[in-house]
Amino acid sequence: MEWFSFLRDEILPALLKGFRVSILLIVPSAVFGLCVGIVVGAARVYGNRFVAALANAFVTIFRGVPLVVQLFIWYFGLPYFGIYFSPFVASVLGFTLCSGAYQSEYIRGALLSIKKGQMLAAQALGFSRIQTIVSVIMPQALRRALPGSGNEIIYLIKYSSLAYMITCIELTGEAKILASHTFRYTEVFLAVGTVYLIIVSFASRILEYLENRFRIPGFER
């Protein structure tokens, strides 16, 4: 079958190339995004008036403005101030900040759901505020935030495809290039779509596994 050899000889190599870039985009963005989320989330819950307001403003802006606009600002906009990022760096920056804003929502929700008594007990034992947050609150909050945060990372896998729009060529970019050269849009994009579906399903399974593994009996609320 002709399309099978097309699949093997043309699509697969392109997909592999793109997949590599996608992973390089997704992993750092997910990790840094989570870090940003934790810091911003904690700032929103435990920070003083000024810090909390700043953090809230950050979240409102980065959740309210489309990711596409954010990416364009980092890639096309920053040169206005003389800062030139490569498409790759601009993408990771954009994904990190945007994901971070969403992550902070989940972290914040999880932090708020921890009973006040936990903090009181720790302070009664002599813990400082920071120590309490790090050793007592966060371990519990991160478990609670797992479903939301995990889902956000799955979203990230999907919207990493937007890197194409600022010329960072990952999976979607490779597909577009190949398809425009061969005019075999349907096959190519079905293939790429399938790859994403597989990655997303795989990530979902891992998330489920993690949720089960870290479950503490009776800890639900």
Place this chain on the structure above:
Amino acid sequence: MPESLNTVIDALPYMLSGALITIAVVAGAMLFGLVAGVPLAVGQVYGRRLPQRLIGIYIWFFRGIPLLVLLFLFYFGFCTLVGLNLSAFTVAIIVLGLISSAYQSQIFRGAIGSLPAGQFKAARALGMSDTQTIIFVILPQALRLSIPGWSNEYSIVLKDSAVTFALGVAEIMARTHFVATRTYQHMPLYIAAGIIYLVLTYLGIKALRILENKVRIHGYIR
């Protein structure tokens, strides 16, 4: 500085007409998502095994595949294959609508599931058919409960609409980029575009909150 401000002000009417296109796309997609999402949710909750499985696959597909890929697949691939001559605008609404329907169905499904079993039982005990029960007892309550989730979905679809720029839909991003490439005032223009999106988000959510209050039932706590 003043040059950039002037550029933005000059471009504003052009960008705002793009906002109209954006609103049209978002409204179309959300409506599509609603009309498709309700039957999907009802099918998932009350349907038999086979419809449930099929709906599950539909939802998995439209929630798993990236928007951009689906737009390209549909516009360049499917339409050409089948010989459909749809505009980018139409394709944008259809694709955003399909994806939204998958997410909206989960919102409705959750709302339906949160209703006590007694509601269905009582309707049955009166002799109502399942269809009547779903239409007159279950959905009126479930749809009210879904408004907050729908609000959230609105802001998501609004932001996703910016991606349709890749197909050439003349919405806010497309127009902003058009002006930016000609005037080189990228930063101020994109910031302005961002502000327009923020305003649209705020207005939409405000409107939905008013709707929520209008259809609220006295003392209804769930």
Place this chain on the structure above:
Amino acid sequence: MILWAENIRKTYGDREILKGVSLSISKGELKVLIGPSGAGKSTLLQCLNFLVMPDAGDVWLEGHKIDRAKKSELYAIRQQVGMIFQDFNLFDHLTALENIKIGLIRVKGMDKKAATDRADAELERVGLKEHAKHYPAQLSGGQKQRVSIARALAMDPKVMLLDEPTSALDPELIGEVHAVIRDLVANGMTMIMATHQIGFSRAMANEIIFMENGLIVEQGEPRKIFSNAECERTREFCSKVTDLYGEV
């Protein structure tokens, strides 16, 4: 005989809830089901109007056997047999009046005016006319149950099934519901009621049916069952219950 059920069986998972129960009721009678929780009283009542599909057994309404394969017959029997639930199950998105109207309009096909008039009358009959425009969330438990009785009565049922109608009510609200039920008895309504309210049952029932573990252990006149029951188990249950609920 208006309603007659024979050999009803029902299993949930690996538990047999009803092990072959038969009962019958004639026009104007009030029969009361008593027994410990888990005896199958609720399930039995819900099998009589096929809200729960029995695994075996048949039901006759006014001499006609209900063919459970036919959806139309199921809808028909549910129209003619009214049911009152322990947790009221009023439609939360409708006012008291609308709760009563909806069955009339959608199931009986009445026009809006006729339905409103009838609903008004039923609401007045249970003494809640001023609450017509209130939503269930704004009503007390006793009021909710009275509305649900009005809703069932508006359908002109031949038989009413009451599944522990006062179990979810605060003690002070039980009286108002009992008053309505008393009224129904006086007007000749045929009813089967499951309840823990021994005093009320003793005063009002034509027959007491004691159930345990999915079977009818004993049935007979209230006087006999409560003071002079034949079965050991019945006597045991009744003595414990009268201790708990007090002699009325």
